Amino acid sequence: MIAADGGLGIVATQRAVLTENGPLVLASGAQLPHVEVAYETYGALSPSRDNAVFVCHALTGDAHAAGWHEGARRPGWWDNLIGPGRAVDTDRYFVIAANLLGGCSGTTGPLSIDPATGRPYGADFPALDMADFVSAHRGLLDHLGVDRLHAAVGGSLGGMQVLEWALQEPDRIDRAVLVAASSRLTTENIAFSAVARAAILEDPDFRDGRYFEHGVTPRHGLKVARMMAHITYVSELSLAEKFGHRRDTAGHDKRLAADFEVEHYLQHQGESFLDRFDALSYLHLTRPMDYFDPFGAHQGVVPSTRFELISFDTDWRFPTAHSVRIRDQLAARGAAVEHAELTSPWGHDSFLLEPDGYHDRVRAFLS
Amino acid sequence: MIAADGGLGIVATQRAVLTENGPLVLASGAQLPHVEVAYETYGALSPSRDNAVFVCHALTGDAHAAGWHEGARRPGWWDNLIGPGRAVDTDRYFVIAANLLGGCSGTTGPLSIDPATGRPYGADFPALDMADFVSAHRGLLDHLGVDRLHAAVGGSLGGMQVLEWALQEPDRIDRAVLVAASSRLTTENIAFSAVARAAILEDPDFRDGRYFEHGVTPRHGLKVARMMAHITYVSELSLAEKFGHRRDTAGHDKRLAADFEVEHYLQHQGESFLDRFDALSYLHLTRPMDYFDPFGAHQGVVPSTRFELISFDTDWRFPTAHSVRIRDQLAARGAAVEHAELTSPWGHDSFLLEPDGYHDRVRAFLS
Structure with missing residues (x-):
């Protein structure tokens, strides 16, 4: 067909x-x-x-x-x-x-x-x-x-x-x-992987890996892990071409929270990942790469x-x-x-x- | 003298x-x-x-x-x-x-x-x-x-x-x-900065920036931010020469938690940072770089x-x-x-x- x-x-x-x-x-x-x-x-x-x-x-x-x-x-x-x-x-x-x-x-x-x-x-x-x-x-x-x-x-x-x-x-x-x-x-590859896992493992909502029994998920850690990993998946050039320095504010109107387009993009990547991926699977699928x-x-x-x-x-x-x-x-x-x-x-x-x-x-x- | x-x-x-x-x-x-x-x-x-x-x-x-x-x-x-x-x-x-x-x-x-x-x-x-x-x-x-x-x-x-x-x-x-x-x-620089800030701002213990009134600090977010940032401060070469692939376990004895020397090192970097730095200062000192x-x-x-x-x-x-x-x-x-x-x-x-x-x-x- x-x-x-x-x-x-x-x-x-x-x-x-x-x-x-x-x-x-x-x-x-x-x-x-x-x-x-x-x-x-x-x-x-x-x-x-x-x-x-x-x-x-x-x-x-x-x-x-x-x-x-x-x-x-x-x-x-x-x-x-x-x-x-x-x-x-x-x-x-x-x-x-x-x-x-x-x-x-x-x-x-x-x-x-x-x-x-x-x-x-x-x-x-x-x-x-x-x-x-x-x-x-x-x-x-x-x-x-x-x-x-x-x-x-x-x-x-x-x-x-x-x-x-x-x-x-x-x-x-x-x-x-x-x-x-x-x-x-490389050691650097493992280092990035280590930070992603630390974000999940040390999220208070990870609850020693039994979060599902408490009705929570380590959202914070998994989101941060995904946002960071995402940067490593794309090139400096493609980020620059796609988002440049465009932001919501202008001039001296600045803020700590997300403002640049690239920030909104990473936020979206992190958030949408939570809907389709589990934190324990993230740990179990990334770790074998470090040892490979x-x-x-x-x-x-x-x-x-x-x-x-x-x-x-x-x-x-x-x-x-x-x-x-x-x-x-x-x-x-x-x-x-x-x-x-x-x-x-x-x-x-x-x-x-x-x-x-x-x-x-x-x-x-x-x- | x-x-x-x-x-x-x-x-x-x-x-x-x-x-x-x-x-x-x-x-x-x-x-x-x-x-x-x-x-x-x-x-x-x-x-x-x-x-x-x-x-x-x-x-x-x-x-x-x-x-x-x-x-x-x-x-x-x-x-x-x-x-x-x-x-x-x-x-x-x-x-x-x-x-x-x-x-x-x-x-x-x-x-x-x-x-x-x-x-x-x-x-x-x-x-x-x-x-x-x-x-x-x-x-x-x-x-x-x-x-x-x-x-x-x-x-x-x-x-x-x-x-x-x-x-x-x-x-x-x-x-x-x-x-x-x-x-x-660069957009990539801002992206890394954005993830570090998200780790802090979205840590449940950040409490809208009034954590000190609740007797807590956003330890998890600040630690992850520091661990990630630290990777960007050192070269791939120096990580490889300093830590290589050395780990605590051997053979098929593997684990999800920190095992490789580079993981212990990043953990130490993150932990010791908590003793000497404040999460709100981290936000306020990093952000001006993005806009500079x-x-x-x-x-x-x-x-x-x-x-x-x-x-x-x-x-x-x-x-x-x-x-x-x-x-x-x-x-x-x-x-x-x-x-x-x-x-x-x-x-x-x-x-x-x-x-x-x-x-x-x-x-x-x-x-």
């Missing part, structure tokens, strides 16, 4: 239970007795089951990568990339997108019920590892009866999952696309996967040096890897947009 | 009342009926009163720029620069340092008593302008009977005061030293002051482009201005440290 906008039209999220044959065992050794995964699929699996493309989302994404939910005002978060005739062409590929383990958009996470207690896990939800995100993805593939992936594709944290997965199971993934990703955060170091963990692996790495010249969250490190580490292991730094004004968020050459590279690599 | 460390030895903070002949009128038109300024002086004013050097502090500094307070464990914040034989040589110069208007270290600020109500100003303290900081400095000079300055010297926000002052009163200041300063914040645009406000001024600008190659809070803008604006007005970008590993905080060539430049320029 081709929708009016040339995309997928109406799609819906489904759910799969992954633990019918036993608990999900995490990298830490902890077990989750019941795991559900929210997912969407687009296109059709070929009779030979060789055309599956798995899309991994970034920190605040979800299973709704493309198409439109009934009555929605905007399409899925990667709708510009995925659809009939698009770079990830649903006329050719069977595309799978899933909400991350630990998330808050349908997949089991900290606000899910712990079968052992009958109450939400809250702060007792086990700390996750990048490998655990992949374990849930793998469980979904098994559930769908897909053995091999034509490709795994992800941006930012999504690209980090793709890298972990390809190093775990190189024979299962033919092609890997990592956009604006990292194989090891797959080239340390998977010594001696020779990936048979072919890699395409893309970075953007204005990205200061994961600048090109991060992709260069991945390229060098993969090349040293004998993997087939290409890297391109693309020009884009939009910083880290470029992976969600359409800078020149980006979608064409993805399309060509998948073909 | 030469102390054991070659510096000034014991010094003490004094106070001056600036409003004996009438209120201090702010740029906004608001008036402060009673203003005291905390200040220190080092060295002796020459008989011809031509050797005064005014030192302007940055956001979280105070009047105690050099020497040691009785029983203190560390000297003043710019003790490496100021003292007998040092770059700002107290054997030659009469050095004056004062706590900023709106501050919380002895000068009248938001926690001072409003004579109109008999209670602390709190949120009713008037919004300040960079020009108001200068008005208080000027009042102190008058109080001390100093007509002209041999030099005004400042780093970061201190340099911004120096620039404002030199454009207001070019005939009063012979030399101006601006280190790691800015004449107009002296080349817009002082059109047509031809400064007779000679300017020395210094920036640092790893400073990403006020990168060299900020100093280049000041140089170009001053040069276009016909001012004598020199700018040097120095190599330093330490980012914005370099102005408080001793990167190669820095103190020598200041010394040579003052001579």
